[in-house]
Amino acid sequence: MFFSELKKEASDIAGCFRSRVRHFIHLHAPNPMQKYFISLCQCFASNQQATAQECQLLIDYVAMNAIALRKILKKYDKVHCSVNGRIFKTKMRAEHIEPLRSPWLIELGAFYINFNKSSGKMLDIGGPFSCDLSATEPVITLMLPDSVKLEYNLTCAICLDTVFKPYALGCGHIFCKQCACSAASVMIFQGLKAARPESKCPVCREVGI
Known part of the structure; x- marks a missing residue:
């Protein structure tokens, strides 16, 4: 019962985080028609601060829950002298319900970095995300x-270059949109939704992209 209940809780956390970040x-990420109005709104520091704080709340949500899950599992193994927690x-990682491995967390980090750059200054909320595109392997930290x-x-992992128009598959691996579509044997304008159900991730070979 313990692990089945914990799995349900972890799934609920991952689902809640995914839906909230998507929303x-x-x-807040403008399309071309919205950019003019967004730029006007960003003239006001209060609007910038509210957006940044909302972003920070989402980061805190996923971080606190991930730390709590880690401590619960560590305590379980200690009390029961087992490795079942590990x-x-x-x-959790294999079933894509580990919050800190969610592609939506990377998406949130990219938004956070771009938002701070577009606002002209780093907002004073701790700066949890950073990005180094000049490294041998570009990373978001x-x-x-x-x-x-x-x-x-x-x-x-396909073109070995920094991802361009990145798409995350169900397994969490990230590719350029063009590379992902090519690997799935679909045209770019069709998108990955047109891929065959038996299509696999080029890295882990998981079925169902």
Whole structure:
């Protein structure tokens, strides 16, 4: 019962985070028609601060829940002298319900970095995300409490260049849109939704992209 309940909780956390980030990005990432109005709104510091704080709340949500899950599993293994907690953590990653491995967290980080650059100054909310595109392997870095640092590689595994118009598959691996469509044998204008159900990720070979 313990692990089945914990799996349900982890799935709910991942689902809630995914839906909230999708909604947040939809509201704040402008399309060409919205850019003029967004630029006017961003003239007001209060609007910038509110957007940045909302972004920070989403980061805090996923970080606190991830840390809580890690501590629960560590405590379980200590009390029961087992490795079942570590095994469960591996299963969470395999089933894509580990919050800190969500492609939506990378999307949120990219938005955070771009928003701060477009506002002309880094807003004073801690700066959890940073990005280094000049490194041999470009990465987005996320700093969490207790000096925990996570790095997300931005290199497309197909063209071996920095991802361009990145698409994340169901397994979490990220590719350029053109590379992903080519690997799935579909045209770019069709998109990955037109791929065959038996199509696999080029990296982990998981079925169903």
